[in-house]
Ligand SMILES: C[S@@+](CC[C@H](N)C(=O)[O-])C[C@H]1O[C@@H](n2cnc3c(N)ncnc32)[C@H](O)[C@@H]1O
């Protein structure tokens with residue numbers, strides 16, 4: 001693992017950020033990606049949109065599909081109110097391990113739980129195993145061919161409530177046309193598009209907010 005960029009990114013944070021200060025962890029992650037190696041964190045530019053949508057939603061229960069190294073988990077957690085929970089799902093055990101260390105260093109581990117495995121595996125267990133009745137906010141940022149399937153699973157297992165906010169990354173690049181078409185046309189969501197750029201690059205990208213209207 002020492003030769004992986006995820007480990008180098010973690011080491012950079014451990015050496016340069018302030019323990020217990022989530023903003024400094026976010027800042028040092030962005031600094032690493034801008035000055036050393038590109039990684040797939042949502043990044044500082046789209047991160048400002050993520051912040052705005054989280055603040056507006058003021059969620060108590062948050063789901064994240066795709067933790068990677070914990071950048072967005074730390075970014076979201078720093079905005080949550082006391083007692084709020086973030087459950088973040090990550091398929092890759094190396095990523096999950098780095099993320100847990102990042103989250104612990106940032107001092108937000110009391111509100112963030114990394115679930116190691118696929119979203120498909122955890123969504124059906126949210127109510128019984130994790131005590132989650134419904135979620136207030138979902139950040140969707142895992143593999144792009146899973147956005148639509150896992151969104152439909154969130155509906156099927158009644159994890160969404162009227163007003164639940166989905167925020168999906170990368171809807172332009174690399175793009176998720178099946179997901180976008182579904183949320184924009186099925187009648188169950190009110191959608192807003194937030195144009196931006198791919199993290200740490202000039203390539204156009206966007207986030208899509210889809211507010212669930214209920215099981216119509
Ligand atoms: C773009 S990265 C997430 C970036 C993270 N949200 C951030 O901004 O810091 C996508 C992550 O999703 C994970 N992943 C892919 N498919 C998944 C699935 N079906 N369930 C859970 N995690 C998945 C990948 O291993 C990868 O770490």
Ligand SMILES: [Mg+2]
Nearest residue numbers: 042141169170
């Ligand atoms: Mg992304």
